[in-house]
Amino acid sequence: MLIRLSKFLSxxxxxxxxxxxxxxxxEVFLSKTHxxxxxxxxxxVFKVDESVVMNGKIEYTLADECARCxxxxxxxxxxxxxxxLLQQLDETVEDESDEIRLKITDGCVDLEEIIKQMIxxxxxxxxxxxxxxxxxxxxxxxxxNYEECKCENNLTDPRFDKLKDLLKD
Ligand SMILES: [Zn+2]
Ligand SMILES: [Zn+2]
Numbered sequence: 712m713l714i715r716l717s718k719f720l721s722x723x724x725x726x727x728x729x730x731x732x733x734x735x736x737x738e739v740f741l742s743k744t745h746x747x748x749x750x751x752x753x754x755x756v757f758k759v760d761e762s763v764v765m766n767g768k769i770e771y772t773l774a775d776e777c778a779r780c781x782x783x784x785x786x787x788x789x790x791x792x793x794x795x796l797l798q799q800l801d802e803t804v805e806d807e808s809d810e811i812r813l814k815i816t817d818g819c820v821d822l823e824e825i826i827k828q829m830i831x832x833x834x835x836x837x838x839x840x841x842x843x844x845x846x847x848x849x850x851x852x853x854x855x856n857y858e859e860c861k862c863e864n865n866l867t868d869p870r871f872d873k874l875k876d877l878l879k880d
Contacts, residue, residue, distance in 0.1 A: 712826060716756065716796070717818025720763070727756045729767075733826070740827060744834060747772040747785070752822065756796070763796040765813070767822070769829055778837045779846035780854050790833035796820055 712733045719727040731752045735741060741748055754767035768791050775786040794811035813820050845855035850862040 712752070712822040713819045714756075714822060715819050716763075716815060719756065720815075720818060725758050729754050729756065733822075735827075737827070744830060745774045746830065747774070750826070750830075752826065763815070765794045765796055765820070767792050767794070767825075769826055771830055773834070775835065775838045777840035777844055779839055779844045780856060781847065782840045782854070782856075784838075784840050786835065786838055788833055788835065790829050792825065792829050794825060 712731075714729060714731065716727070729752065733750050733752055735746065735748045735750060740746070749772075751770040752767060753770075754765055756763060756765045768789060770787060770789050772785050772787045774783060776783050792811060794813045796813050796815050798815050800812060800814045811825060813822070813825060840856075847854055848860040848862055851860050853860040
């Protein structure tokens with residue numbers, strides 16, 4: 712996932728737009744995250760005073776599962792980051808800020824690590840196949856988005872009748 716910057720760095724240009732399609736070939740990472748291997752990176756690199764700053768956007772798709780009805784579906788997620796690109800990374804200097812720093816090596820910056828980190832950080836905790844997913848009937852296991860269930864476990868539930876009786880007293 713190398714971005715070649717040597718031309719840009721030696722030019723008079725102030726900014727450079729980037730659009731790249733990357734393929735993640737780390738099988739362990741892919742199976743852990745359920746990610747589809749193709750991701751889209753878009754961003755811009757700016758020269759600011761003495762430094763170079765990158766704004767990046769990562770778009771990825773993962774095979775998710777609805778937390779309510781367990782239906783598998785694909786979810787596309789976007790996440791953004793900003794990083795400072797440096798020719799020299801001084802590891803001995805303690806870094807107090809949480810600024811992201813990436814090293815430029817031979818005019819290139821390798822985005823693999825930062826992309827993986829940003830994906831980890833933005834993975835959804837819980838997803839629904841749709842906002843108003845009706846879920847699965849806990850009684851008969853029917854997917855209530857597609858079928859009506861015959862459990863009638865709503866207001867006619869005998870437990871509710873008991874409750875109504877209790878409330879009456
Ligand atoms: Zn669902
Ligand atoms: Zn049911």
